[in-house]
Structure formats: C-alpha cells, structure tokens
Amino acid sequence: SYELTQPPSVSVSPGQTARITCSGDALPKQYGYWYQQKPGQAPVLVIYKDSERPPGIPERFSGSSSGTTVTLTISGVQAEDEADYYCQSADSSGTYYVFGTGTKVTVL
C-alpha cells in the first residue's frame, strides 16, 4: 500500500524556522496537504494544494513541493506551534487517501 514518510520529530527554538518533509512516490502527481493536531484536539488543516493557506492560518505557515517531497515550513516558530503535524495526499490514481506517519514538533 502507498505510504507517506515524515521524520518522527523536529525540535526548534522559538523564533527559528521549522521544516517538515513528507515523501511519497505519487506526490509529483497528487497535491500534498498538512494538518496540525494538538493533544486532545481534532486535526486542523494548515496547508492545502501544496502551498495554499486556509483563512485564519497564520502567515508563518507555508508549504512547497518538489518532486516526490512536500515540505511544511513554520517561520518564526512560536510556543503555540508545538503539536503533531501530518501530511496527507492520495495514491497515484487519486482514489485512496493516505496520511503521513506524523511529525512531533517540539519548541525548545
């Protein structure tokens, strides 16, 4: 089955930049999406269609795509950004959705 691979953890100091990668063979054909999940809460969409930001999401969240990798960048990280982040996409046919393995972002 199709898989999206993320690093298990990323640590960053306040004010610095955090980058989270997500790799998958179908990403050149399918968009990538990103969700933030804080403990005990439902996930929240932070990036859609590789690089679009939904209303209400701070500008410090941005996304990019290159080949088989999509990247979520958090610029000027704040303490409130500490959370789990999941990428999501679809298989090459666009039929089945898949989530990445998840990355825990720790703000030092």
Added chain:
Amino acid sequence: QVQLVESGGGLVKPGGSLRLSCAASGFIFSDYYMSWIRQAPGKGLEWVSYISSGGSTIYYADSVKGRFTISRDNAKNSLYLQMDSLRAEDTAVYYCARDGYCSSTSCSYGWFDPWGQGTLVTVSS
C-alpha cells in the same frame, strides 16, 4: 458556522457492531464528499472511507473493506459508518470530516476541513 458532530461511539466486544453518526450543519451538506478518519490511541491518522456527494461513489481502506459500510442521508444532513465484525485493532477515535471545498460554481476535493471532535470506539472483551 460549519460544524460536524459525531456520536455513537462506545465499548463493544470483538465481533460486535456499532453505528456511528455525524451531524453536519452550516454548509450545503449535499454538495460535499465526506470521509471517516480514525486515530488509534497514541498513533497516527488513518483514512477509513469516503462517500461522494450523492452517495454513488464509495471507497474504503483495505483494513476495513468488507466490514464497514459508509452511508449518508442528505435530507437529514447526516453521515454514517456501520461497523461490523469489530476487532481490537479498530479501537480508535473516529472523526468525520468534510472533503474539499465547493464554491458557487465548482468543487475541489482531496483534503479534510473541518473535522468533527471525534467519538471513541473501544473494542474489548
């Protein structure tokens, strides 16, 4: 505002059944694809199933195919997940989520926003 509220979770024995519901409000439910997504305790997210706006197109993850059935009632703005032959590994918080976005002229699909608050399903003897 757009809101999704799940219900129906609980404790069930292995081999048992449970039916989850998701009540939608604040948007034109019949325009949107809808999905169920689950998260086992301490684990990551797993997409379970989606259903098209009219209900004619349905897909399932391999892990639930043949055991779970997704359905919807557009007149009641409601989404359902019938779960049969439940296993311990089905223990998870189950979320319903709206798929994509529809403007006045077209719809785009492929992402989940918003999500409900989730309902916990525990399969244990």
